[in-house]
Amino acid sequence: MTDVFPPDTVRCDACPVLCYIKRGQAGACDRYANVEGQLVRVDPHILLDRAKSQGTPVVPFLEREGNWDGKIMKGQETFVTAIGAGTTYPDYKPAPFIVSSEVEGVDMVTVVTEGIFSYCGVKLKIDTDRHLGPERGFVRAQGEPVGHVTTAEYGSQMLSLGGVRHLTGGTKSEGRVTCETLLDLCNAKEVELTIDEGARIRVAAGQPPVVNGQREERMRVGCGSATIGMFAKQWFGKVDDVVVVDDHITGVLSEHQAGKLLGVRETGIAIQGRRSTPGRYFQVAEPGTGWGGTNISDPLTILKPFKPKFAWPHLRLLMVSTTGEQFAYYELDESLRPVGKDLPEALKESVLRIRENCEPALTTVLFMGGAGGSLRAGVTENPVRLTESVKQKLTRVTCGGAPAYVWPGGGITFMVDVTRMPENAFGYVPTPALVAPIEFTLKKDDYAVLGGHVDYVRPLAEVLVEKERQRQVSSLPQNPWPLKPLAGSNES
Amino acid sequence: MREPALIRLLPDGRRLHLHDGPIDLIVEATGSRANVAAAYEAAARRFVSILDELCSELSLLRAQVTENPPRLTGAIAQRMFTAVNLYSSGRFITPMAAVAGSVAETVLESMLAATPLDRAYVNNGGDIALHLSTGQSYLIGMVERPDRPSLFGACEICADDPVRGLATSGWRGRSFSLGIADAVTVLAKTAAGADAAATVIANAVDLPGHPAITRIPAREISPDSDLGNLFVTRDVAPLTRGEIDSAIESGALLAESLCSHRVIHAAAIHLQGHTRVVTHSLDSSLDVSQRSLLHA
Numbered sequence: 084m085t086d087v088f089p090p091d092t093v094r095c096d097a098c099p100v101l102c103y104i105k106r107g108q109a110g111a112c113d114r115y116a117n118v119e120g121q122l123v124r125v126d127p128h129i130l131l132d133r134a135k136s137q138g139t140p141v142v143p144f145l146e147r148e149g150n151w152d153g154k155i156m157k158g159q160e161t162f163v164t165a166i167g168a169g170t171t172y173p174d175y176k177p178a179p180f181i182v183s184s185e186v187e188g189v190d191m192v193t194v195v196t197e198g199i200f201s202y203c204g205v206k207l208k209i210d211t212d213r214h215l216g217p218e219r220g221f222v223r224a225q226g227e228p229v230g231h232v233t234t235a236e237y238g239s240q241m242l243s244l245g246g247v248r249h250l251t252g253g254t255k256s257e258g259r260v261t262c263e264t265l266l267d268l269c270n271a272k273e274v275e276l277t278i279d280e281g282a283r284i285r286v287a288a289g290q291p292p293v294v295n296g297q298r299e300e301r302m303r304v305g306c307g308s309a310t311i312g313m314f315a316k317q318w319f320g321k322v323d324d325v326v327v328v329d330d331h332i333t334g335v336l337s338e339h340q341a342g343k344l345l346g347v348r349e350t351g352i353a354i355q356g357r358r359s360t361p362g363r364y365f366q367v368a369e370p371g372t373g374w375g376g377t378n379i380s381d382p383l384t385i386l387k388p389f390k391p392k393f394a395w396p397h398l399r400l401l402m403v404s405t406t407g408e409q410f411a412y413y414e415l416d417e418s419l420r421p422v423g424k425d426l427p428e429a430l431k432e433s434v435l436r437i438r439e440n441c442e443p444a445l446t447t448v449l450f451m452g453g454a455g456g457s458l459r460a461g462v463t464e465n466p467v468r469l470t471e472s473v474k475q476k477l478t479r480v481t482c483g484g485a486p487a488y489v490w491p492g493g494g495i496t497f498m499v500d501v502t503r504m505p506e507n508a509f510g511y512v513p514t515p516a517l518v519a520p521i522e523f524t525l526k527k528d529d530y531a532v533l534g535g536h537v538d539y540v541r542p543l544a545e546v547l548v549e550k551e552r553q554r555q556v557s558s559l560p561q562n563p564w565p566l567k568p569l570a571g572s573n574e575s
Numbered sequence: 576m577r578e579p580a581l582i583r584l585l586p587d588g589r590r591l592h593l594h595d596g597p598i599d600l601i602v603e604a605t606g607s608r609a610n611v612a613a614a615y616e617a618a619a620r621r622f623v624s625i626l627d628e629l630c631s632e633l634s635l636l637r638a639q640v641t642e643n644p645p646r647l648t649g650a651i652a653q654r655m656f657t658a659v660n661l662y663s664s665g666r667f668i669t670p671m672a673a674v675a676g677s678v679a680e681t682v683l684e685s686m687l688a689a690t691p692l693d694r695a696y697v698n699n700g701g702d703i704a705l706h707l708s709t710g711q712s713y714l715i716g717m718v719e720r721p722d723r724p725s726l727f728g729a730c731e732i733c734a735d736d737p738v739r740g741l742a743t744s745g746w747r748g749r750s751f752s753l754g755i756a757d758a759v760t761v762l763a764k765t766a767a768g769a770d771a772a773a774t775v776i777a778n779a780v781d782l783p784g785h786p787a788i789t790r791i792p793a794r795e796i797s798p799d800s801d802l803g804n805l806f807v808t809r810d811v812a813p814l815t816r817g818e819i820d821s822a823i824e825s826g827a828l829l830a831e832s833l834c835s836h837r838v839i840h841a842a843a844i845h846l847q848g849h850t851r852v853v854t855h856s857l858d859s860s861l862d863v864s865q866r867s868l869l870h871a
Contacts, residue, residue, distance in 0.1 A: 092798055097578045098596025099630035103798035111797075113598035113749065507579065 091120040122513060190527035191541055194462045202453035204230070204245030205268050206498070209284070209292045210302045210444035212330055212376030212405060214369075215279020217238045223277045227260040228253070238302040241277075244268070250515055262515035268448050269501045269509040269517065282372060288448035289502040295372050303405035307334035307365045308374065310405055313440075314433055315341035321429045322412075324350040328367065328407045329374035329384065338362035351393030351419075352400070355385045366428030375404035382411055389419045393427045401430055407437030447500065450482070450509075452519055455496040461536075462523050465543060468533040469493055469523065478525040485510040486563060487521075497521075526574035580626070581618045591615045595626045598678060604686060604695035604706075608718035618682050618697070625651065625678060636670045637801035639663075645670075651677050658767035661838065662775050669801040675702035676742050676770025683766075699747060702742040702773075704766035707734040715741060717760050717843060725786035730762070730841075738840050739765030744773035745845070751793050751800060751807035755822055755846065761830075762840040772830075772839045780826035780844055787812035787828075814847055823851045 091106040095115045102110035109116040116123055133192030149313050153382065173263060209215065215232060216222075222230040222242050230244030248259040273287035285293040292299050304310055315336060318325050324347075326338040336342040337350045339362030356367035367385045371378025381403040387397070396417045403410040412430065413421035459466035472478040473495055480487045480495065485503035490496040503506075510518035531537050580595035591602040604614040628649045629636065632731045636652055640663035647653050647670075658673035679699040682816070686695055687706055694713065695706040705713060712733040732738050746752035752774075759777040763769035782788065788812035794801035796809075814822070816850040823844050830842040830853040841854040 099627055100596050100633065105796065106797060112599075113597075332759075558762055 089115070090131040093117045093122045095119065097124070124510070128222055159388070183505070191382070191524060192527045192535065193453045194523045194530075194535070196458065196461050196521060197510070197518050198452065198454060198458045198521045199512055199514070199516050200452040200519055201250050201274035201514055202247045202251075202455065203450065203500075203517050203519070204243060205265055206449045206451060207242040207244060207268070207286060208447040208449075209240045209242065209286060210237075210238055210442075210446070211240060211292055211294055211299045212238065212303050213294045213372040214281065214330065214376060214378070215242075215284060215294065216278030220281055221279045223279070224274060225260050226277075227257045227279070229257075229261040229276070230265045231573060241244070244516075258515045262511050262517065265450075265517055266509055266511050269450050270507045271448070271501060282405070286446040286448075288446060290446060291444050292446045297372070299404045301408065301438060303329070303375065304407075304437055304440040304445050305407055306332040306407065308332045308339065310334060310437060311339045311362065311404075312341045314437065315345055317345075317403070317433045317436065318430070319345045319347065321427070321433075322401045323348070323518045324352055325401045325403065326352070326354070326382070326385075327403055328375040328377060328379070328382055328409075330368075330370050331365075332359065333367045333375070335362045335364070346553070349389035349393045350398060350400075353387035353390060355387060374409045375406070382409075383413075383421060388423070389415065389421075391419060399427075401426075401434075402433055403437060405437070406441045407434050407439075410434045448502070448516075449498045450501050450519060451490075451496065451498045452517070454497070454521060458521070459495065463530075463534045464536070465534040472525060472529065472533050473523070477529050478523050481522045481524065483520040484522070533545050536549040577759055579622050580645075582622070591618060593619065593622045593682070595622065599700055600679065600682060601698040602682065604692045606690070606692040606695075610690040610692055613690040614686040614695065615691055617685045621682055621685035625681070628652075629674070629678075633743075636674070638669060638798070640668055640670065640870075642810070651681050654680065654767050658765070662771060666775065667805060668771075668775065671768045671801045672774040673771040675699040676704065676740055676766035676768070680740065680766045699766075702766055702770045703740065705732060705739045705741070707732070707739070709734050717743070717758070717845075719813035732762070736762075736840070737764055738762045739764060740769040742766060742769035742773040744770075744777040746777070746808035746811070750774075751797075751802055753778040753802075753805060753807060754780040755788055755808055755811045756826060756844055757783065757847065758843075758845045759826065759830075760843045760845075762842070763838070764840070769839065772833055772842070775831070776826050776830050776842055776844065779829045780822050780846060782814070782818055782822050785814075785818070787814055787818075806838070811847070816849075819846050819849050822846055823849065827851050827853050841848040 092103050095102045095110045096117050097110075098112065100111055102115075104110045104115065104117040104122070106117050106120055114124060116258050218232050218234065220232045221228040222232060222244060229249055230242055230246070233241045233243045235241070245265045246263055250258050264274055264276075268286070268288060271288040273290070274283055275283065282294050283296075305313065307327035310327040310329075311325065311334035314325075320338060323337070327334040333354065333356065335352060335354060337347045337352060342362065354364050354367060356364040358364055368377040368379045368504055370376060372383055373379045385553045394415060396415055396419065398415040400413045400415070400421055401410065402413070410426060412424050412426040414424050416422050456466050459469045463469045469478065470493075473480055473489055474491070480489055480497055482497070483497040483504040485499050487497040487499045490498065507522055512518060525541070530540075578596075581592065583592050584590065585592050585601070588604060593600040602615065602618050604611045606614070607829060628651060632647055632652055636646060636655060638645060640656065640659055644656065644660070647656055652670065654677040655673040656671035657668050658677065659668045662668045676699070679702055683695060683697045683704040683706055686692065686697075691708070692706060693708050694711040696713065696766040697704045700702055703715075707713065712731055714728050714729060714731050732741075741760060741762045743758050744750070744752060745756045745758040746754065747757055754777045756777040759773050759780065761769045761773040761776065763772055782784065788808060790806035791809050792804040793800035793807045796807070823846050826844045830839070830844065833839045834841065834853055841852065843853045845854070
């Protein structure tokens with residue numbers, strides 16, 4: 084396009100029409116507008132306005148946005164969350180909705196607001212033993228650094244994405260891509276990430292991770308040594324030695340305590356790597372996306388020649404990974420060299436058993452954000468009192484109705500499993516920052532005590548009928564009902 | 576960032592709401608429960624790719640139709656082109672003039688391809704595609720101003736009528752208009768045909784150069800409007816009865832010509848409380864009540 088538009092024209096990227104929107108105007112959809120040079124979402128009130136002027140009762144939106152999964156959504160019971168509530172940030176004034184309702188005879192207040200989180204990020208737990216990248220390595224989306232590789236925990240690799248340094252501390256493009264990546268991950272969409280000196284992964288909340296084009300199916304049952312311990316009995320007598328290949332600890336049956344106890348004969352096997360305790364080896368290979376999270380594709384490369392003093396021709400050897408996904412069976416020839424053979428029937432079951440005991444590999448996405456002072460000021464005139472009330476468990480924090488874990492210590496830093504939140508609960512502002520719903524629920528008496536904006540408390544029914552900027556979603560059965568009086572509240 | 580398409584049932588549990596970018600459809604089918612479900616599923620499946628399909632050749636769809644027709648690939652795009660091509664000689668028109676009706680028709684077709692239905696409609700912001708099986712009918716209300724919904728007329732469309740599409744255009748609507756009609760509602764064989772006709776008739780309802788009319792180049796409001804720098808109507812001050820009649824007359828002349836050529840079935844032109852109905856037959860299916868005529 085050769086046209087030159089005024090500098091305050093924005094291009095909307097909410098849909099492929101990609102409207103150019105002039106200041107004060109809305110795009111073709113009437114849902115996005117240019118307000119003071121910023122792209123802002125304005126909710127479509129037209130249908131509701133019409134319903135009002137025709138005198139029919141306004142029914143709150145039963146809105147479930149999302150890519151179509153083949154089901155047509157149907158509203159269940161009414162449930163107010165902060166999603167779409169808007170925010171009063173950065174003004175020091177009451178939150179958009181402060182709603183009272185009576186629950187089991189107790190007056191409860193829910194302060195409902197959408198928080199703008201430029202101090203936020205996501206923690207990814209990726210169930211895989213494959214090497215995703217070195218610790219501290221950059222995680223990139225569209226080439227921009229959006230986070231880093233952090234610790235490896237049991238059977239999983241953790242990534243830490245976002246945070247203020249990527250959102251606003253880097254280049255404009257870094258911030259934009261970080262925001263987009265976090266938004267997609269929080270809304271359970273698939274994101275492709277590359278890790279410096281590591282793998283290319285595709286991840287989505289609640290879905291198996293895809294590492295270098297390969298979908299992870301299973302988490303390992305344990306390390307190689309643990310696997311030997313679990314399955315030694317099933318192998319005894321059916322095979323002379325077993326090597327369980329694992330990036331962390333590779334186990335060898337004949338040397339392992341479990342083998343010794345059963346009376347497994349020494350086989351003269353010799354393994355590359357650093358021996359820890361008998362039958363347990365560290366660093367048999369480099370980390371990678373091959374067998375058991377190592378870089379090997381041919382397991383024989385971790386074997387040194389068998390010791391002739393102990394080994395014998397026709398010795399039977401099983402090599403298997405910690406997930407049972409890879410396995411190989413060998414017998415030694417006359418010169419004590421392993422020769423590949425088909426896996427005997429008697430051993431198939433044990434390999435399948437390993438696989439069966441490996442749980443489905445998933446990617447889990449935790450959104451983590453800190454409720455800043457101005458957000459808390461929307462709840463109470465004295466923000467620190469809200470923090471105290473949350474710490475004392477007088478106030479419950481939920482995100483779109485999902486339970487949030489509040490990290491002990493200063494401030495209100497919380498974590499929430501995004502799959503427990505309604506679909507597409509997150510939004511963004513071009514700052515860039517994420518917009519996440521947050522609700523604070525507490526007893527009405529307690530609310531008054533902590534300096535809440537009691538004058539702004541309105542009954543639930545009134546809010547439901549009057550306010551158009553509302554959506555209705557169905558509550559997920561695994562979540563506790565956010566309005567249920569808190570366990571600790573009787574102690575106050 | 577791309578927002579996903581919205582597919583949901585409205586709170587009444589009967590109507591389907593499909594939304595994607597600027598496309599917003601209300602769909603209702605009647606028939607057996609299983610057939611309605613199948614129809615809604617087919618509608619949703621077709622719907623989710625429509626916006627991308629249109630946007631892939633958006634620049635061609637926004638270009639004026641001339642003697643050298645553009646090479647459009649999408650089925651909806653071709654439908655749009657066919658609907659507007661009729662009006663292209665001596666007039667500025669782009670395929671976008673028929674986008675709403677064409678989308679409505681396409682979604683309705685996908686439903687009927689999936690399952691038989693007693694009746695069904697796809698309403699794309701007032702541009703509506705209809706299906707009526709034998710003996711069925713729809714009662715349609717007409718609204719003068721979208722911001723002030725009050726019916727100024729109604730019409731019944733029966734299975735025997737040659738009408739399966741209706742559309743409304745006017746300067747108060749979401750799209751720009753070159754004319755001053757508050758609303759022109761057209762009944763035609765197809766929704767795309769009705770959409771294109773309503774656009775051109777509404778453009779024709781005009782008082783060129785009249786000082787009561789505020790016009791602004793389309794691009795000053797919407798930089799990528801298909802109307803480019805053509806002046807579009809932004810406000811119309813109260814007109815005298817004579818001026819209203821004269822403006823309606825120019826639109827009615829075009830509507831009559833389209834009726835007589837069987838391009839459309841009927842048109843209702845509404846301007847500042849006055850309505851003129853044009854049909855090609857005497858048995859008018861359009862009923863504009865006197866009471867609502869007085870409403871201004």
